Amino acid sequence: TNYIDITEDDAILQLSNYSFDGSVFDIFGALLNGASLVLIEKETVLNTHELAEVIEKERVSVMFITTALFNTLADINIGCLAKLRKILFGGERASIPHVRKVLDHAGRDKLI
Template sequence: PIDPEHPIQRMQHFFRDSGAKVLLTQRKLKALAEEAEFKGVIVLADEEESYHADARNLALPLDSAAMANLTYTSGTTGTPKGNIVTHANILRTVKGTNYLSITEQDTILGLSNYVFDAFMFDMFGSLLNGAKLVLIPKETVLDMARLSRVIERENISILMITTALFHLLVDLNPACLSTLRKIM
């Protein structure tokens, strides 16, 4: 995953370093991908024509050791490095764990930006367990009053949150956390 708000040089590094051959994006971001010198095939998720070339599914079953995602570090200590996440890594995090069971009755709030590894817990934790996933815009995450209302309104039961953000919610509206059964 690549955040379109990242600097062009960072995107160029991701494309070169990963050797990606296909980029799934939106029409409005195609020019940005081209500016970042992506050399592979660009598939536009919001253009139906993009789905007619080859409708065959991937060969199954996939190897659990195969890469499911490549997530880059922030690069604060130098050049961002790609971290390979395998299918087994994802499954170990959200299925049959010794720290949490996620059920179809759960609602998970996705607070993390989709380019961070924490988002994989939110996304795959919900999808692979039949739970509901609530996604919110960055503006809501940064507005504690709005965030607390979403938690209450959506009856969030599982939440992965930073300690600082948790303390802000507790200071503002501790009652908004009453529906939670697991906070990480």
């Protein structure tokens, strides 16, 4: 891609079901660049507290996430987003208050 560099130092969290087009970024972004691919159970995706724990425990550095889940993590456990190198999100209109909140907490140049 021309919008993000992925390296062997990255850990990419696969949040998308493999039948969803977003999974292509997760799977092939990791495998074609030597990064780690962090796989989780569907139940973990649905439990934001567990999801936040996995992000921190597995040292996830890059993830592609839906806007709704991005907003939820920003509200429930913004700390889990602080150490990510890049957060890609989309699928619906971004919430400006949530984007500002994450930028203020996690720093600039992390959101795509």
